[in-house]
Structures are given as structure tokens and as C-alpha cells.
Amino acid sequence: MTARTRVLWLAKGLGRGGAEQLLVNCARHADTSRYEIEVAYVLPWKDALAPALEAAGIRVHCLGGPPGTPASRGPASRADPRWPWRLRRLLAERRYGLVHTHMPVPAVAARLLAPGHARRPRLVHTEHNVWERYRAATRWANALTYRRNDAVIAVSHAVGRTIPPGRRRPGDWLHVVHHGPDLSGAPSGPGARARARAELGLPADAVVIGTVGNLTPKKDQDTLLTAYAGLRRSHPLARLVLIGAGPLDARLRARAAELGLPDVVFAGSRPDVPALLPGLDVFTLSSRQEGLPVALMEAMTSGLPAVVTRVGGMPEVLDDAGQGYLVPPGDPAALGGALARLVGDPALRARLGAAARERSRSFDVAGAQLAVEAVYEQVLRR
Template identity: 85%
Template sequence: MSPRRTRVLWLAKGLGRGGAEQLLVNCARHADTSRYEIEIAYVLPWKDALAPALAEAGLRVHCLGGAPGTPGRADPRWPWRLHRLLAERRYGLVHTHMPVPAAAVRLLAFGRHAPRLVHTEHNVWDRYRTATRWANALTYRRNDAVIAVSHAVGASVPPGRRRPGDWLSVVHHGPDLAGAPTGPRARADARAALGLPADAVVIGTVGNLTPKKDQATLLTAYAALRREHPRARLVLIGAGPLDGQLRARAAELGLDDVVFAGSRPDVPALLAGLDVFTLSSRQEGLPVALMEAMTSGLPSVVTRVGGMPEVLDDGEQGYLVPPADPGALGEALGRLVADPALRGRLGAAARTRSASFDVAGAQSAVEAVYQRVLRPRR
């Protein structure tokens, strides 16, 4: 007789196109469905772009903040809906992925039949807002286990908020690029989709247009680089609240050739059209976009923040630069733009390094945490 499956709820703030959300899709495709019946709930109804992919992967999807696709603010009754969902579905385990809904479920999941609580930490603690830090401080030790996406993220959890033993694990996740097009035709198609010249040296970045991604520093770096390398082009893939400000900044700098591609469902295919990948972030956990770029064989210039130095060695698969330093960022990008042989060597090394990115293995490691916390309590 096969063992009874444990019903698991993954709880997120939203299911828009972002690294943490894409990680959920990747993991869902590799989950052990013979052991776990996984459902997912989210709070922000307008951030639902990845909900169909999760449903296609076999997850039952619950929107707590209102009707899916509804613009504006989430219905403030979402904690009550979460409480009702926990009571109705009787989950054996809740795996949270963002701090606000995580704090809510820690306060709601009490009693003899309360589910085990596992939390994935996607960001370093000192970058959270004050209210979030307080919510974490009051509830964090209720987690039965914590998974950090990088060693830098794990080290940022204050000692006073930890529990002893193997309570905190580090799991490096990975991208899932199965089926992504490659080769000269894929490159030509990607450039056509982005409106890029065939002979341009293309620098690309992927990320929501938010302060923590700091695309403003990238625009400043590109403006200086463009004067020396007129064949260079810059592509920003992503959407967010700073879209208008960044477009205005590009205009101020005289950059009429920057491609603002918006939020795209076909990022793996578009990577084939790039020559160099970059992230100018002020903070990160461990970005899926960087691992996708490395898997695609792109050399990268990224800031030395969060877990990025854990997967990219300076001078080996690309370059690490300080955050908020357009001079250093532009100089490193310029080196790669000017030297095709260097791009080829570092890109090949990035592809080799990416063999250690194992999304299936990461999901197995997560499920090993599930097995540990689901053991009967003494």
C-alpha cells in the first residue's frame, strides 16, 4: 500500500514574474507528488502571472486577497480567509515564502493539529522594513525549520531568532531551462523580438524595476560606456513602480536606444539574444536570473551582494563589482563589450559552473526538510 500523501500549502505574497515566484514554478515541476499533495495560496490578486504555470504543474491555487486579476489593494480580510483555508484543508505542513504572510500563518496556526511550519528566507534580514523585522522578531522561532537561499542570507538571521540544531538549512536552487531555444536561430529570433541590430553587443538585465535592483546605476554606467562603445546596446527586461522614472532618467542621459522590454514570459528565450548579463542590485538573496544567464552561457557583471559571490567567481565566470558604483560597473561591462574572446571564455566557464545548479536536487533537499519536521513530535 502506498503511503498517505501529506497535504502541503505553499504560501506567497504574490505570483507575479519575479525570481522567488519563478523558483516556486521550478520546484513544483520537480516535487514528489507521490508523497506530497501541494497547494499554493497568495495574497495579491493582481500579481497572478505565474498562477497558470503552477496550476499546470498540478497545484491547486488559492487567491486570498480577492478575485484573481483584481487591480488595487488586496482585500484586508485575507488573514481571515487564510485561517478558514487552514481549517478546511487541514494541511500537514505550511511552507511560507514571504515575511508578511509567513508572520500571519505563525500567528494563526496554533493547536494540537496545527501544521508544521517551514519558511524559505529569500533576502537578508537587514534589508527588511522595520515593521517586517518586528513581525519576524515576534514570531520567527515558531518556524519548525528555515531554508535560506544562500549562505549570506542564512548568516543574516540574528542568532537570537534561531533555534538550535539543524533548524536552518541552506539550499541553492537552480533554474529550469528545459526546452529553451539555443543556437544561431534562437539568437536571431530573440534579437528580432527585442528590436536589436544583429551586429550589436547586447547587455541585458532581468528584474523588477524597483529600488533594490537599482537600474538607475546601470543606466549611468551604460551612458559612459556608450560613448566608448557605440555598438553596445542595453536591454531591461522587467516591470515595476520605477518604470516611468527609469525611462525619464534614460532620456536625461541621452539614451534613446535603451530597450525597455517590460515583463516577459519568455525570458529564457530572450537570453539567447544577449552577449553580457548584468545585475546592478543593492540587495539580493540568490537571483534566479543570474543562474539562468550562467546556464545560458553568458558572462555576467553583478554586484557583490547577497549570495551572488557564492555562485560567480570574480574574473572566472564574470565580474563582481561594488553596489551603487556606476564607474566600476561600467568599467567591467566595457571590458566584456570590447573583447569577444573574453566573453567567450567567461561564458563557457559560466556554463560549466552552472552544472552545479540543480533544481531537482534543490527540491529533494527541501523535501528532506519536510520529512524531518513531519516526524512525530515527542
């Protein structure tokens, strides 16, 4: 029997974000006969998905201190400065054949540390975001070390195009892999809808607009609240649900109150998003930047029509007027107008929702993991 290759997936955190959820989805479909996969992460207070990985048989290492350590005062991104040394020790002790990095800061550390070992692991990096999102220092460090990757996987063509031309390599070095959600076993039907609405405290007869994402500037829920305020003037029975947590929570709640929107549901970070989706009628994302959001693919798989901004990889999976609508970012009038079309027309919601469910048949998390492992095989043969 051929020995398994030990692989490390390296991430900044294991909170309930889209990139982190992809790790869980892929872990459930990994070929464990060929790969012994472990996960390491930097931020100990972002550990919500660690149990799910462990349940999938993945060994998890926290580089930033004991798991569950609360963030100190100041920016939540302030990690324990000793984590790179812990990473170096982990690489030396576990002798990985391949390190697959996610997010630029841990990726830079792996590129700098891995070559120092006699048996250098192959380096694969997944690019989840457009490069413009990164801070200047991160962007420079990423760029200066990027060619040390043996391969790069972009989650969308839009993300792949933002890698600076000087950092791309010809041939088969850059791969685009559309991942997908894993909603196997997710509830559906009238009973699931009633339970979700009861859980969220929503009226049975309301037309519910929902969004899922961290409460951060990138997701721009402020524009969504402004759009919803205009929508309520013509559709008073509409309701809005924000699922997610983040640094802008208090500011967005204050903004909702300022706009006279006391009934907006701030649901917080939830482990049961697939069970809540049946309670929605329309899905939306007001993001200013995206790679390819798992939340949108989950909503489409659940049969929800969507209104999303024309950014990142979202136009690659949703056609304007096909499964929903694409609108410019930062434009509350355009967002509100598209939402109003769906809120006011049940037949249109049903038609676009059915088209979204049909389109979601192309979202294949198992196939995506096969594509990732094909990249592994390619670089390990070199």
C-alpha cells in the first residue's frame, strides 16, 4: 500500500466565515486513503469550526495559544507573536509533504519557514479574495513571496485575474476551482420554513429578505439597511434578517434605529444557517468585495432568488435576471429596486428561485475537492 501524504491546511482562523467553512466542506470529501490531513490556525478565539473538523477526523493545531483564548483589548487581528515559531516547530515535527495555505499572512509565514527544512514540503495556496482587499503591507509581503508557491488555486476567475501579472507563472500553475456548499441533510419544506421563522421571531406572512456574512465594511450592510428603509415605504410587510457577527454590530444596530427600522433581526453568528435559510424568501449580499461567497451558493442551493452586487465571482454563478439580480456595489437605490421587484412578485420569486436551485446543481463540493487533490498530485510528482 502506498504511504499517505501528510498535508497541512493552514488558516488564520476557524470562525464561521466562508473560507473557513470551505475547509470543513472539503474535509468531509477528502481522500483519506491518500492524504492524512491536519489543520493549523493562528487566532485561538476564532475556533467555532474546530469541532466540525475534528468530527471529520482532522487533527487540529492552534498556533496562537490555547483554543478559545479571548481576544485581548485592541484589534482582534492582533495575534500572539510567537505563532510563527510554533508553526516552524510544527513543520519540523510533523514533516508534511504538502502545506496548503489559506489567507495571505499565514501563507507568507509558511513560504518563508518551509524552505529552511531539509525535506521541503510542497506549497499550494488558495486565493479567496481579490488582491485589492489586502492592506498594503500584506499585499507586498504576499507579492514578494508568491513565487515560492508550487501552485495557486483561485476560488473564482475574478479572483485569479487580480493576481498581479508579474506574480503569475505560465502553464498550469494557476487553477480556478469553484467550490460548493455541503447542505446534505439540511431541512426543507413547510415544516422547516415554520421552524426557521419561529426561531428568528418572524411573522408567518412576512416576505423575508436575508443576508449571511460577517458584519464588516467589506460586506457593507449599511447600504443594505438604507435600501431596506426605502423598500419598507412601499412594502411595509417586508422583513430583514442579518445573520452574522462582527466589529460593526453596534454601529449597524444604531444605523437601523436611526433609519426607523426597529424590526430588523440581528441574528448573530449562527451554526445552523442551512436550517434558517428555508425561513427566507429572498437572499441578498451588499458586498463591496468578494471572492466567491459560500453563503450565496448555499442560498441558491436552497432555492432562494438573490440580489447581489456585481463584484468578485458572483456574476460567475448568478446571471442577472436569471436566478436573481446583479446590482452595483454601494448603490442603495439599485439594491432596493431589485429587492422590491422580488418582494412584490411571488411568481417571479418562485421562477427565479427554481432557476437558482437548478443552477446550484453545478456546485459540487466533492468535485471541487477532487480538483484540489489533482493539484496536490501534480505538485507532488515534481
